[in-house]
Amino acid sequence: MAENKKVIVPIGPYHPLLEEPEYFQLYCDGEEVVDVEWIAGYNHRGIEKLSESKHWEQVTFLVERICGICSTSHPIAYCNAVEDLSGIEIPERAKYIRNVIGELERLHSHLLWVGLAGHFLGYNTVFMWAWKYREPILDMFEMITGNRNHYAMLRIGGVRRDIEDEDIPVLKKTLSEVKDKIKMLTEAVLDDPVLGARLKGVGVLKKQDIKNYGAVGPIARASGVDIDVRKDDPYAAYNLVEWKVITTENGDVFDKAVVRLLESFESIKIIEQSLDAIYHKKGEIWKEVRNIPEGEGIGHHEAPRGEVFHYVRSDGNTTSPVRHKIRAPSYVNIPTFKASCIGQTISDVCIILAGVDPCYCCTERVAVYDKDKKKKVYSFDQLVKKSIEKTERIKKEIGKEGKLWKKLL
Amino acid sequence: MIERIKEKLGDKIKEIKFHNEKRIYITVDKKDLKEVVNIIFNQLGARYQIVSGIENFDNFELLYHFSFDKENGIVVSFRTFLDKEKPEIESLTSIIPGISYIEREIWELLGINFIGHPNLKHFLLREDWQENLYPLRKGVKKDGRE
Numbered sequence: 001m002a003e004n005k006k007v008i009v010p011i012g013p014y015h016p017l018l019e020e021p022e023y024f025q026l027y028c029d030g031e032e033v034v035d036v037e038w039i040a041g042y043n044h045r046g047i048e049k050l051s052e053s054k055h056w057e058q059v060t061f062l063v064e065r066i067c068g069i070c071s072t073s074h075p076i077a078y079c080n081a082v083e084d085l086s087g088i089e090i091p092e093r094a095k096y097i098r099n100v101i102g103e104l105e106r107l108h109s110h111l112l113w114v115g116l117a118g119h120f121l122g123y124n125t126v127f128m129w130a131w132k133y134r135e136p137i138l139d140m141f142e143m144i145t146g147n148r149n150h151y152a153m154l155r156i157g158g159v160r161r162d163i164e165d166e167d168i169p170v171l172k173k174t175l176s177e178v179k180d181k182i183k184m185l186t187e188a189v190l191d192d193p194v195l196g197a198r199l200k201g202v203g204v205l206k207k208q209d210i211k212n213y214g215a216v217g218p219i220a221r222a223s224g225v226d227i228d229v230r231k232d233d234p235y236a237a238y239n240l241v242e243w244k245v246i247t248t249e250n251g252d253v254f255d256k257a258v259v260r261l262l263e264s265f266e267s268i269k270i271i272e273q274s275l276d277a278i279y280h281k282k283g284e285i286w287k288e289v290r291n292i293p294e295g296e297g298i299g300h301h302e303a304p305r306g307e308v309f310h311y312v313r314s315d316g317n318t319t320s321p322v323r324h325k326i327r328a329p330s331y332v333n334i335p336t337f338k339a340s341c342i343g344q345t346i347s348d349v350c351i352i353l354a355g356v357d358p359c360y361c362c363t364e365r366v367a368v369y370d371k372d373k374k375k376k377v378y379s380f381d382q383l384v385k386k387s388i389e390k391t392e393r394i395k396k397e398i399g400k401e402g403k404l405w406k407k408l409l
Numbered sequence: 410m411i412e413r414i415k416e417k418l419g420d421k422i423k424e425i426k427f428h429n430e431k432r433i434y435i436t437v438d439k440k441d442l443k444e445v446v447n448i449i450f451n452q453l454g455a456r457y458q459i460v461s462g463i464e465n466f467d468n469f470e471l472l473y474h475f476s477f478d479k480e481n482g483i484v485v486s487f488r489t490f491l492d493k494e495k496p497e498i499e500s501l502t503s504i505i506p507g508i509s510y511i512e513r514e515i516w517e518l519l520g521i522n523f524i525g526h527p528n529l530k531h532f533l534l535r536e537d538w539q540e541n542l543y544p545l546r547k548g549v550k551k552d553g554r555e
Contacts, residue, residue, distance in 0.1 A: 038510075039532075040510075040532060040533060041531075041532060041533030041534060041535075044533045044534075046544065048545065049544065049545055084428070084429070084432060087429070211456070212505065212506045212507055213506060213507035214456060214457040214458060214459075214505070214507045215507075227456065227478045229482070232476075232478040232479065232481075232482035233431060233476075233478075233481075233482025233483075233484070234482075295428070296428070296434070297428070297432070298432055298474065298484050298486070300458075300484075307458075309458055309459055309474070311461045311472065311474070313463065322463075323461070323463045325459070325461035325462075325472075327458065327459040331459070331510070331511075332459075332507055335506075335507050335509075335510060338506075
């Protein structure tokens with residue numbers, strides 16, 4: 001494939017900033033990207049294999065280690081799968097607590113993304129502010145679970161820790177403060193003409209692309225495909241609270257940002273209602289599960305990046321799963337680069353890759369090879385600089401500074 | 410929805426198992442699988458989720474998971490069994506482009522050959538990985554040795 005294309009731009013595989021290493025090869029004709037190849041496995045830890053040698057209860061904590069950002073998504077999906085296998089109905093209070101944890105995670109993950117996207121475009125103010133507003137959310141996690149990350153809240157049959165009554169007013173107060181800040185950030189981002197010019201029409205995914213690659217989450221919803229496991233196949237207490245699925249029509253990076261920002265408000269709505277329910281409804285938070293019968297189960301959860309899918313099989317005799325298949329959302333979202341990057345320029349690829357919210361590991365050590373084997377190496381800084389230059393150029397072209405700065409300052 | 414699947418697939422369904430009203434497992438023959446997936450994916454509008462490869466005592470098993478999101482969110486998994494000695498099946502990349510990566514993964518981890526896959530090379534493992542050593546098989550230890 002490489003021989004007949006002009007230039008290969010490898011992106012990745014390692015960068016100390018990022019949570020997971022991955023490697024993309026961009027086949028370029030001048031500035032334009034004509035093909036993309038994804039090479040993975042740099043961070044493959046064999047968790048599916050490992051899971052076959054752990055106790056059912058231990059696997060909950062094993063799968064929590066799959067991802068550091070959406071660390072509770074895998075346990076929720078796994079517990080859903082095991083509960084589906086053995087036909088367990090968890091107590092209502094546990095359902096609401098799962099809601100709170102799941103949605104707080106979405107909030108912090110979306111804010112993290114907005115910050116990084118700003119950083120890649122040269123809007124470091126967005127980065128600083130988004131991450132600052134994310135901080136109280138991590139504090140809320142610490143208050144509820146004792147940890148800022150890897151909360152270890154889930155267990156088969158319910159949750160491991162209760163939310164105390166006296167914590168609820170504090171949590172609600174923090175949440176309403178965070179809500180105001182996110183509102184300000186959202187308005188600033190949506191109104192900014194430079195961000196609009198930089199992100200609209202970039203990296204467009206059509207509905208057919210979504211179907212072909214099985215893409216999920218905000219990527220699909222930004223292209224007008226209203227799939228959301230929380231609504232379509234409700235689990236935890238998502239069918240007991242009021243909220244709506246956010247969709248937009250254009251499928252570009254701007255719409256992906258819009259979906260994520262607006263979703264944050266829905267998450268806040270869900271958390272508020274769930275906290276009220278927890279306050280008023282007392283009861284058990286878990287149900288004892290003695291053994292897992294023979295059979296198979298499927299569980300999924302709408303993680304911040306899309307549907308997490310777990311399949312488990314038990315033979316009824318051993319204390320470990322016989323097979324445990326895990327599919328993270330990025331597994332189906334990343335291949336959409338084949339549709340979204342082709343025809344775009346190298347300076348836009350940075351933000352298109354970021355738009356999917358994969359692991360950003362990529363952008364260190366970018367090297368450009370031309371066909372005469374002359375090598376030129378782009379550093380991470382240079383690639384970001386290229387992206388920032390384009391933002392600056394657009395700023396000049398539309399003749400005004402974005403309103404963003406004034407709003408935030 | 411399940412009635413429409415039954416009607417469309419007819420006698421291609423060898424066995425149908427309802428784990429509950431939202432989790433349905435349908436066993437099909439491996440020679441029918443491509444046509445079945447074509448009907449499910451293109452005519453009935455199912456969303457491709459993933460493929461699970463499983464090694465059993467006397468055969469290999471593939472589960473193709475599809476979701477009908479707007480039909481009450483049911484997950485229909487198509488089960489097919491492959492020969493233990495020489496596991497192979499036709500690749501579905503011509504129907505679902507996104508299935509390419511998981512087929513490569515199952516090929517390298519479980520040793521199931523996907524006939525007609527355009528790019529069947531290592532995805533997670535090193536390119537110089539030992540031939541005929543499939544780490545997800547039951548006989549292989551966690552450190553990768555047999």
